[in-house]
Amino acid sequence: AQKVTQAQTEISVVEKEDVTLDCVYETRDTTYYLFWYKQPPSGELVFLIRRNSFDEQNEISGRYSWNFQKSTSSFNFTITASQVVDSAVYFCALSEAYSGAGSYQLTFGKGTKLSVIP
Amino acid sequence: DAGVIQSPRHEVTEMGQEVTLRCKPISGHDYLFWYRQTMMRGLELLIYFNNNVPIDDSGMPEDRFSAKMPNASFSTLKIQPSEPRDSAVYFCASSLTEPPYNEQFFGPGTRLTVL
Numbered sequence: 180a181q182k183v184t185q186a187q188t189e190i191s192v193v194e195k196e197d198v199t200l201d202c203v204y205e206t207r208d209t210t211y212y213l214f215w216y217k218q219p220p221s222g223e224l225v226f227l228i229r230r231n232s233f234d235e236q237n238e239i240s241g242r243y244s245w246n247f248q249k250s251t252s253s254f255n256f257t258i259t260a261s262q263v264v265d266s267a268v269y270f271c272a273l274s275e276a277y278s279g280a281g282s283y284q285l286t287f288g289k290g291t292k293l294s295v296i297p
Numbered sequence: 298d299a300g301v302i303q304s305p306r307h308e309v310t311e312m313g314q315e316v317t318l319r320c321k322p323i324s325g326h327d328y329l330f331w332y333r334q335t336m337m338r339g340l341e342l343l344i345y346f347n348n349n350v351p352i353d354d355s356g357m358p359e360d361r362f363s364a365k366m367p368n369a370s371f372s373t374l375k376i377q378p379s380e381p382r383d384s385a386v387y388f389c390a391s392s393l394t395e396p397p398y399n400e401q402f403f404g405p406g407t408r409l410t411v412l
Contacts (some may be wrong), residue, residue, distance in 0.1 A: 229398060
């Protein structure tokens with residue numbers, strides 16, 4: 180069974196501070212996919228990034244960066260120089276390549292609520 | 298281009314009533330997903346469709362829940378009869394590519410309250 184743990188329920192930072200959101204996952208598959216989604220106060224989830232299990236390169240997109248480490252089963256997300264607009268709930272998710280019979284299971288973590296204070 | 302459209306945005310109903318949630322996916326997306334979000338259980342996949350055909354409904358909680366996709370531009374999630382424990386935010390999402398590596402585009406959600 181797959182599992183995603185986001186141990187940080189809520190984080191508050193002051194604007195311009197850096198912040199890292201932790202994500203630890205469990206899976207028996209060797210092929211899997213990891214995602215981060217953002218849920219702003221408006222409610223809809225917004226896709227941020229996808230990573231497959233064979234690509235351990237870290238990725239940077241503007242102020243966002245992701246650190247994927249298979250050795251520790253972690254896929255952490257860092258926001259550099261945080262801004263008020265970054266305030267949202269962030270979800271990490273895991274999808275295994277094969278769940279049998281053509282189905283698949285996307286498992287979300289419980290989310291981390293980030294508040295950026297001006 | 299319009300995103301995923303869901304209606305209604307808010308629904309308040311009484312226990313025992315039938316509730317129908319609606320979703321219009323992004324045009325051209327062959328995959329449609331229904332999720333439920335609660336504080337206790339987080340985000341759960343209920344069912345997903347490919348080309349209007351239900352592929353996996355193992356996440357549907359019980360027989361009171363049903364989902365249909367009569368055409369490529371419309372899907373419904375029905376709860377009959379509704380119960381207070383069904384109160385949640387229900388999201389519809391669509392994607393162009395297939396699971397498990399697909400990027401999903403989510404609608405704004407329907408907040409359901411069952412009294």
